Each structure stands twice: as structure tokens, then as C-alpha cells.
Amino acid sequence: MTAATASAARADDPLAIDVHGLVKSFDGKVVVDDFSLAIPEGKIFGFLGPNGSGKTTTLRMLCGLLTPDSGEGTCLGLDLRDEAPLIKRQTGYMTQKFSLYEDLTIKENLDFVARLYEMDRRTERVEESLKHLGLYARRDQQTGTLSGGWKQRLALAACTLHEPRLLLLDEPTAGVDPNARREFWDEIHALAETGITVLVSTHYMDEAERCHEIVYLAYGKLLAKGTIANIIDNTALYTWRANGKNADRLASKLRGCDGVEMAVAFGADLHVSGTDEAALEAAIAPYRHEEGIEWFRHKPTLEDVFIHLTAGSKDNFS
Amino acid sequence: MKRPFSITRLSAMLLKEFNHMRRDRTTMGMMVVIPLMQLILFGFAINTDPKALPTAIYSADTSEYTRDFTAALVNTGYFHIVKETRSQEHLDEMLTRGQVQFAIFIPENFTRRLIKGERPQILVEADATDPVATGSAISALNAIKPRVMTRDLKGITMANPPAPPAFDVVVHRRYNPENITQYNIVPGLMGVVLTMTLVMITGLAVTRERERGTMENLLAMPVRPMEVMLGKILPYVLVGYIQATIILMAAAFLFRVPVEGSLTMLSGATILFMIANLGVGFTFSTVAQNQLQAVQMTFFFFLPSVLLSGFMFPFRGMPVWAQAIGEILPLTHFLRIARGILLKGSHFADIQADLLALVAFVIVSTGIAMARYRQTLD
Structure with missing residues (x-):
């Protein structure tokens, strides 16, 4: 099929993600097959594809949670295989399922993350983040009691607390109402303005339209890549x-x-x-x-x- | 930048774990209630040397001698005569139905034959389905038999003394001369409670993260396996220590178990034993897919520990293969250490071998846990 190539990376842009031929299979079933992708820094890339197409697996390989069977590449200029711990320090990964501790309070969760990243000015940073989120007054509330939209925003705050250069978001807005989705995307654009690279998987077409470029994956294979106009033009439909x-x-x-x-x-x-x-x-x-x-x-x-x-x-x- | 160990990250893990504990009141309550409940059950309810066992007696011959025999029986403390019957059938029936543990039959002409020196017999039937329950009573019975008759007969027929009994059974119980079950059970109970709760709690603490999806988030952050493991184990060492203290206090003040040896040494051994168990729990958590499996695996480990360590049944009574399995289990060694220090006043040299076994177990169990712990989701 048409893996539209003539769009993305101009050679002079530094690449946040540059991977080639990633393959991952579970129990003999190939989930991601020969996946290559180059994302320049500061761009928002949308990651689309049907359920089970291997989006989550790819994101997990990029942040070092899974080891690719074959293929290589770099994230933030660091080797995917040998320097995974260093990639982790500069990457924020937001899981599909809410994965902060529901029995801990909002503040305790953020504080935990800040400590794990050994951040300086921990108390201030956590406080700033709470204020920015608008959750300062509710900081001692257990996160399990938050609504879906708030959980997503908190999760985003938690995975950006350590000021990562790369954000990997796995269906961050699934099950969130349109208003909260819009605010979430405004936040993502604000982050991208500061130079953060974002790769975000989604099923929503309106969200795909808010990305600089999109990557389309189905059945483990990359099928299309580029701007929306590009992809539409390149598909002779x-x-x-x-x-x-x-x-x-x-x-x-x-x-x-x-x-x-x-x-x-x-x-x-x-x-x-x-x-x-x-x-x-x-x-x-x-x-x-x-x-x-x-x-x-x-x-x-x-x-x-x-x-x-x-x-x-x-x-x-x- | 790529440091293999960081105090800050460990403190993050520890703090988080303590926060979990604070919120999970039920589990923490259980951690305190379980040792207390076990103590009360084992300490007050379980007795391997039961006294005042129900006894029925059919005396077909009544005389001073038979009355004296009966009185001597009751005086041992083991027999409590609940029924004096007048028929052999009724006697049998009560034993069969389990209404009594012992049925005693004194035949006709017992007194006459006794005076004649014909060595008459008294039939004592014991319900031996539970040998533990009857064992002590029977040995007490054997001990009074020659004594009673000799004394009585001496006073009346000096001319015709019966043949003196060929032997007497001497039961000499060292370290626990009164054979008080609590002395044996309570120190052992400390090990049993720690085994059960600590293996389970670490197993749950890690699988819970996997089940709730928080493990994925944790792995995506720069925390090292050693920090995760210590973060999961150390808080529970503290919990285990509280449990051990509760049991020791109860042992000393409630059950008056003697504390012959050094409590400091016992503390050290207890910490080692706790780490051994926490290592097992952590290893289980690297295998178990969910919390239910972690609990099942805990019982898989707990049962042989209780059965083969010498806690419930005498270690020396087991076949060689079972003893070999028992030697691997940390509880076996801890029991020897705890009973040794508390009851015998053992010194370091006496428990050295068992301490070494515990150290070996800690190294192996935490080693397996570390090797099995995955930093990825592969």
C-alpha cells in the first residue's frame, strides 16, 4: 500500500524519534511489523489505526517498556536498546488506562513522581503543577474519586512534571467529554509550543485534524504517514x-x-x-x-x- | 546520571508504600488482628496435652481398692469420670459414640484376686483415633498403676505382698517439664504468623500494581528493580516487627513463656526470617498474574511450612524426605532459633547453623526475585 513517504522530515530538523524496522511479536503473532518512523522535534503526531493494530505496542517500544525483536533507532538521540533508562528520564508516557494510584491523594501522586525523577525544587514544582491544573484546592482528595476528565488531566500533569522532551500519549481522551477533550488538546498544543514532541494515539478524526501530521497503522503495518491533505491526495481514492x-x-x-x-x-x-x-x-x-x-x-x-x-x-x- | 541506586527514589517508593498502608485500614487491621487471633486460638484453645478427658467406668466389683484406684485416676488430672455405669454394653456404646475418651472396666472378684496375688487386670479402653489426645493420659495411667496397688496392699496384707512391678515408666520431659503446650506453640506461632502474613502481603503489594495498571506507569519511570523491591519489602519488615512484638509480649505476659535467652539476638534472627519470607512473596509476585494467584501461591508455601517445619508435628517423627523438605523452609530454622532462645537460652554458637541457613535462604530468594523482576512488560 501507499506508505506515503514524501512528507515528514526535512533533513535539517533534529529528530525526536527516528526508528527503523521495529518488529515485535507475542507468542509467534506479529503485532508490529517493520515499523519505521521519523518525527522532528516540536511536532504533534497523531497515531491512528483500528483496535489491535499495534499502536500501544509501538508506543511501549518507544519508551523502553518493551524490547523490539528486531529493528533499531533512537529516541531523543539516545539508542532505543542500550539507553532505555536515559530515554525514560526525558520521556513522559501516559498509559491508556489511568495508572496513578487511586488510593493516594492528588498531591501524593505528583509528589511520588517528582521524587522518582529526583527533581529539585520538588515542593514548588508540585504546587505549581497543582495550581496550573486547577486542583490545588482538591490536592488532598484521593485520585480515585476524580471524574474521567480530571483523571486524564492529572495523568498528563504527572507525566509532564519532569519536563520531558518527548510525550507519548496512549489514547488519552478515550471516554472523555468533548469539552474536556478540547481543553486537553489546547494543553497539548501549549506543550508543543515549548518544543516538546508529542506522539498521541487516538480514534477521533477531529483529534487527528489537530495534529501536525498523522501516522496510520493497521494490523502492525504502517499504511500512511504525512499531513492530512497529503494522505488524502496520495490515496488514489x-x-x-x-x-x-x-x-x-x-x-x-x-x-x-x-x-x-x-x-x-x-x-x-x-x-x-x-x-x-x-x-x-x-x-x-x-x-x-x-x-x-x-x-x-x-x-x-x-x-x-x-x-x-x-x-x-x-x-x-x- | 545513570545511577543504579538512589536514596531519593527509594524514599519515594517507601513513602508511597506507607501511604498505601495508611489508606488500606482493613489490611493493616488484619496484620494486627491475625497474630492476636492466632495467639488466642493456639494459646488458649489448642492443647496437645489435654486434661480431664471424659471417662466412663464400670466397676463390677466395689471395694476400698477399686475406689482408691478410681480416686488415683482422677488425681492424675487426665481423667474426668463422667459416668459410672452398670453394664458392659453401655460402656462400649459410650466409647463408640465418642461420648467418652476412655472406658474403664473393673472385673468381678477384682479385690479377691488382688489379695490372693493373682494379678488381676483392669481393662482400660482408649479412643485412640487421636493418639495425641490419649498419649499423655495413658502414660499417666501406667505410672499410677504399680504405685496405687502397692501402697494399698502393703497396708493390709503384709504377709502376702504381690510381686513388685517389673518396671516403672519414667517420663522425663526436659525444657518443658510440665509439658505446657503454650511453651512450644507460642514461639512457633511467631514464625507461622510472620510466614503467612508477610509472604502474602508482598505478593499482593506487587501484583496489585500489575492488576491496577500502575505497574506500567512505574516501569515507564526511572526507578530501578532494587529500589522497587526494597520499597516493597522494608515497610513490611516494620509491620512484621510489630506483629512479632505483639506475640512476644503475649508470650511473656499472657502465657508466661520463659524468656531464657537474648531478646536482641531473637530480634536479629526475626528480621532475617522476615526478609526471607518477604523475598518469597516478591518472587511469587513476579510469577502471579493477579492477586488471587498470589494468595494461592502463598498457601502453596504456607502449608508445607506449617506441616513440615516441626510447628504442628514433631520434626523427628517425619520420614527423611519430609525432613529434607523441612530443612529448606525458613520456618523450620526460625522455630529452632526461637524455641532455642526463649526456652533453652541458646547462645549464638547454638543457633549459628540455623542462622546460616536463613542467610542462605534470603540470598537465594531475593536473588530469584531480582532475576525474575522485569523492568519491561515483555
Whole structure:
């Protein structure tokens, strides 16, 4: 498939992440296969892909929690294999599941992290962080009692307390309401402005749009990489949009027709996509002049592209 | 920058662990209640030298001699006559039903045959399903038999004394002459309580982190295996020390167990023994996937410890293979040390070998724990 290459790293940028050919398998099942990625410093990269595509495994390899079976590379200029403890000191990793101590208070958790990183001005830093979070008044509350949104913000504060240069966030906003997500992303952008590099996995398309570039992984393989516009352009996908009375009902009729790779209903809208422009047009021709339905040529959305990429990769996989 | 050990990081771990303890009132409560409960159960309820066992008697012949025999029985303290019956069947029935531990039958013409010097017999049937329960009583019975009859007969028929008994059973119990069970149980109990609670608590403390997902976060931070292990073990040494103190205080003041030897030496040995157990717990936690498995593994270790260490059953009574397993267990050595120091007043030279065994166990168990502890999630 098209692993779009011509986008990311200009040669003069220092790279925060530069890894080649990472492979990891569990019990003989390859979870990440030949993964290569270069991320320049100070960028926010979105990490997308279906469940079980190997995003978490990749993040864990990058922060030294898992040892790759093969492949090599550097994080922050430090060797992935030999200098993992040094990488850990300058990396903040936020796990998918809330992994601070729920029976400890907010302050105790931050204090624990500060001590583990042997930070100077510990008390002040913890206090600053609490104030910045807006949790200073609730600092003696046990973290288990916080709401999902607050937990995520606290977890982010905990993994940025030691001023890391690289942030690896594993689905940080899963199950968080839109408002809290927006604030969370504002925070991430604020961090990136200070020069921190961020690699964040997500399932949300709107979040992908807030990243400088995205990386798309499916079934352990990197399928696409670049800016959103880049990825859409590089994927030779043609989409027609039908809009009107019962347009969405056509989805089941079109599915499986020659030239139609997917037909997806979005409310009253219908998106029909395929890689062969002529065949696609032929397929929709019988419905082009149906009463009350208007057809438009449509630039595929990121979601269209991802569904297409995932479907294609699944075929290759089986 | 890449230091293998940092006091700051260790103190972070210790502080965190103490905070966990503070919040987990139930577990900490258990740590104090378990030794107290065990003490009360073992100290007050369990007695391997039971007295006043229910006894039924059927005396088909009543005379001064038989009454005197009965009185002597009761005076040993082991027999408590709950029933005097008039039929052999009833006697059997009571024994079979477990209503009595002993059934005593004095045959007809006992007195006449005794005076004639015909050495009549008294039948004592014991319910020996629990040999521990009857053992002491039977030896007490053997001891009174010749004494009673000799004295009685001397006073009446000097002319015709019965043949003196060929031998007498002398039971000489050293270190615990009164055979007080608590003397044996209470020092041992200290080891048993520490084994159970400490192996389990460290096992849980580490697997809990894995189960709750906090281990992933911990591993992503720059903390070294040695710091994690010490951070998990040291707080519980303190907890174990409190438990040991509770038991020792109870031993000395509640059960009046003699404290013959040096308490300082006992403290040192106890700390060593605690670290041995905490090492086992930590090793288990590197194998167990969840807290339930950690508890199961604790019992896997606890049962042989209790059964084969000499706590419950005499060590010398076990077959060689079982003794060999017992020698590996830290509890076996700790029991010898604790009983030695408390009851015999052992000196360092006396317990040296057992201390060495404990040191060896600590090295092996913590070594395995360190080797098995993974700094990654692989």
C-alpha cells in the first residue's frame, strides 16, 4: 500500500524519534511489523489505526517498556536498546488506562513522581503543577474519586512534571467529554509550543485534524504517514456523495458492485468510494437520476481514506 | 546520571508504600488482628496435652481398692469420670459414640484376686483415633498403676505382698517439664504468623500494581528493580516487627513463656526470617498474574511450612524426605532459633547453623526475585 513517504522530515530538523524496522511479536503473532518512523522535534503526531493494530505496542517500544525483536533507532538521540533508562528520564508516557494510584491523594501522586525523577525544587514544582491544573484546592482528595476528565488531566500533569522532551500519549481522551477533550488538546498544543514532541494515539478524526501530521497503522503495518491533505491526495481514492431523499438507503444496493469499495451512509448522506474512477461512475450510473437525489463529486474525507486503507490492508492480511 | 541506586527514589517508593498502608485500614487491621487471633486460638484453645478427658467406668466389683484406684485416676488430672455405669454394653456404646475418651472396666472378684496375688487386670479402653489426645493420659495411667496397688496392699496384707512391678515408666520431659503446650506453640506461632502474613502481603503489594495498571506507569519511570523491591519489602519488615512484638509480649505476659535467652539476638534472627519470607512473596509476585494467584501461591508455601517445619508435628517423627523438605523452609530454622532462645537460652554458637541457613535462604530468594523482576512488560 501507499506508505506515503514524501512528507515528514526535512533533513535539517533534529529528530525526536527516528526508528527503523521495529518488529515485535507475542507468542509467534506479529503485532508490529517493520515499523519505521521519523518525527522532528516540536511536532504533534497523531497515531491512528483500528483496535489491535499495534499502536500501544509501538508506543511501549518507544519508551523502553518493551524490547523490539528486531529493528533499531533512537529516541531523543539516545539508542532505543542500550539507553532505555536515559530515554525514560526525558520521556513522559501516559498509559491508556489511568495508572496513578487511586488510593493516594492528588498531591501524593505528583509528589511520588517528582521524587522518582529526583527533581529539585520538588515542593514548588508540585504546587505549581497543582495550581496550573486547577486542583490545588482538591490536592488532598484521593485520585480515585476524580471524574474521567480530571483523571486524564492529572495523568498528563504527572507525566509532564519532569519536563520531558518527548510525550507519548496512549489514547488519552478515550471516554472523555468533548469539552474536556478540547481543553486537553489546547494543553497539548501549549506543550508543543515549548518544543516538546508529542506522539498521541487516538480514534477521533477531529483529534487527528489537530495534529501536525498523522501516522496510520493497521494490523502492525504502517499504511500512511504525512499531513492530512497529503494522505488524502496520495490515496488514489474517488468519492461521490449522494444527498437527498433516501440516499442513505442506496448503501446496501451499491455495496459489492464492481468499482465500489465502500458505500457508507452518514445520516441522510451517502459516501461511495472506489479507486477505479470509471468503474465507480459506472456503478452509480443507474442511480444517478433517481428522483430527489443529488450526486456530487466529493473529496474523500480522512475517515473515507482510513476505512479504505484498513479494508485494503485486511485483504492483504488474509 | 545513570545511577543504579538512589536514596531519593527509594524514599519515594517507601513513602508511597506507607501511604498505601495508611489508606488500606482493613489490611493493616488484619496484620494486627491475625497474630492476636492466632495467639488466642493456639494459646488458649489448642492443647496437645489435654486434661480431664471424659471417662466412663464400670466397676463390677466395689471395694476400698477399686475406689482408691478410681480416686488415683482422677488425681492424675487426665481423667474426668463422667459416668459410672452398670453394664458392659453401655460402656462400649459410650466409647463408640465418642461420648467418652476412655472406658474403664473393673472385673468381678477384682479385690479377691488382688489379695490372693493373682494379678488381676483392669481393662482400660482408649479412643485412640487421636493418639495425641490419649498419649499423655495413658502414660499417666501406667505410672499410677504399680504405685496405687502397692501402697494399698502393703497396708493390709503384709504377709502376702504381690510381686513388685517389673518396671516403672519414667517420663522425663526436659525444657518443658510440665509439658505446657503454650511453651512450644507460642514461639512457633511467631514464625507461622510472620510466614503467612508477610509472604502474602508482598505478593499482593506487587501484583496489585500489575492488576491496577500502575505497574506500567512505574516501569515507564526511572526507578530501578532494587529500589522497587526494597520499597516493597522494608515497610513490611516494620509491620512484621510489630506483629512479632505483639506475640512476644503475649508470650511473656499472657502465657508466661520463659524468656531464657537474648531478646536482641531473637530480634536479629526475626528480621532475617522476615526478609526471607518477604523475598518469597516478591518472587511469587513476579510469577502471579493477579492477586488471587498470589494468595494461592502463598498457601502453596504456607502449608508445607506449617506441616513440615516441626510447628504442628514433631520434626523427628517425619520420614527423611519430609525432613529434607523441612530443612529448606525458613520456618523450620526460625522455630529452632526461637524455641532455642526463649526456652533453652541458646547462645549464638547454638543457633549459628540455623542462622546460616536463613542467610542462605534470603540470598537465594531475593536473588530469584531480582532475576525474575522485569523492568519491561515483555
